[in-house]
Amino acid sequence: MLDRVVKKFAALGVCLAVLAPHAMAETITGAGASFPYPIYAKWASLYEKETGNKVNYQSIGSGGGQQQIIAKTIDFGASDDPMKQDLLEQHQLLQFPAIIGGTVPVVNIPDIGAGKLKLSGEVVADIFLGKIKKWNDPAIAALNGDINLPNKDIIVVHRSDGSGTTFGWTNYLSKVSAEWKEKVGQGKSVKWPTGQGGKGNEGVAAYVAQIKYSIGYVEYAYAKQNNLSWASLRNQAGKFVQPSKDSFMSAAANAKWDSAPGMGVMLTNESGEGSWPITAASFILIHKNAPDATKTKAVFDFFDWAFVKGKEAATELDYVPLPQSVVEKIQAQWKSDVKDAQGKSVL
Numbered sequence: 001m002l003d004r005v006v007k008k009f010a011a012l013g014v015c016l017a018v019l020a021p022h023a024m025a026e027t028i029t030g031a032g033a034s035f036p037y038p039i040y041a042k043w044a045s046l047y048e049k050e051t052g053n054k055v056n057y058q059s060i061g062s063g064g065g066q067q068q069i070i071a072k073t074i075d076f077g078a079s080d081d082p083m084k085q086d087l088l089e090q091h092q093l094l095q096f097p098a099i100i101g102g103t104v105p106v107v108n109i110p111d112i113g114a115g116k117l118k119l120s121g122e123v124v125a126d127i128f129l130g131k132i133k134k135w136n137d138p139a140i141a142a143l144n145g146d147i148n149l150p151n152k153d154i155i156v157v158h159r160s161d162g163s164g165t166t167f168g169w170t171n172y173l174s175k176v177s178a179e180w181k182e183k184v185g186q187g188k189s190v191k192w193p194t195g196q197g198g199k200g201n202e203g204v205a206a207y208v209a210q211i212k213y214s215i216g217y218v219e220y221a222y223a224k225q226n227n228l229s230w231a232s233l234r235n236q237a238g239k240f241v242q243p244s245k246d247s248f249m250s251a252a253a254n255a256k257w258d259s260a261p262g263m264g265v266m267l268t269n270e271s272g273e274g275s276w277p278i279t280a281a282s283f284i285l286i287h288k289n290a291p292d293a294t295k296t297k298a299v300f301d302f303f304d305w306a307f308v309k310g311k312e313a314a315t316e317l318d319y320v321p322l323p324q325s326v327v328e329k330i331q332a333q334w335k336s337d338v339k340d341a342q343g344k345s346v347l
Helices: 002-023 037-051 062-070 085-090 121-129 164-176 178-183 200-210 220-225 245-252 293-309 311-316 324-337
Strands: 027-032 054-059 076-079 093-107 155-159 196-198 214-219 232-234 278-287
Touching: 027 062, 027 293, 037 054, 037 220, 037 293, 037 311, 054 200, 062 076, 062 164, 062 278, 085 093, 093 164, 093 200, 093 220, 093 245, 093 324, 121 155, 121 164, 121 178, 121 232, 155 164, 155 200, 164 178, 164 214, 164 278, 196 200, 200 214, 200 220, 214 220, 245 278, 278 293, 293 311, 293 324
Parallel strands: 027 054, 027 076, 155 196, 155 214
Antiparallel strands: 076 278, 093 214, 093 278
């Protein structure tokens, strides 16, 4: 009898040992920018397979991510529009970059494939200002002597929600067009002179895919995943370049990460012959006074894993991983700046 009881407890011990990792698994929730959603989703899938821990990320736009982390309804927020120092201080938030990518103009013009159409920043600004209305406008034709451009109206598609992708896009247009800067300016949301809105990178990509002779802007991964044609752009050096991890890396190569609060640097219209002109970093926001130290540590564990083991997945989706020197600065800030309820580091 005693022998049978011992064996039962031994068997139970084996079962508990097997179940223990799953019982202890953490689930963290984040929300915000749609720009990095493809890589965050990929990272989350790989991370769960390796660790059993879950990361639920909602692509709701940068504005929503900032609002929800301030309201403490999520464990981390994500934004492509870096938060300004006064707001970071007001809400006691730590901001750090997580990934680098590029925004691309996408078009739906029959018989014109990806990368074939050439555009300049000034021409793109005039299209989104509503000044250039036809695809065969002389300003576009002057850049594309080898393409038979259609005599069709241009249909502009932009974001309808508060968007860090829009912030980067309008930041770029403000740098290359004085008229855009004066009349529209930059922001997560702006008063669009023309066009129709789609929600998220997903919505803009869907509209451009459906509407012939349209133009919009999305993160590069969305263009590739939806088989959309993109335009090459003339950069600050006067060279027409294609979007790629190499052209994003060129733009980010000389970034001065310490020059802005929370490393919130803008990478638009950077110098360099190979630089993509609408490159951007995407940022994570987390409370310095951790509402739940266990959840906060789980967020750091996830991004620590992503910085080390997520590089290949990032490059496969044409994002650019952060330089190791930047990662080390971020990890140091985690340890020094984020505290639990007792004022101790969560790490």
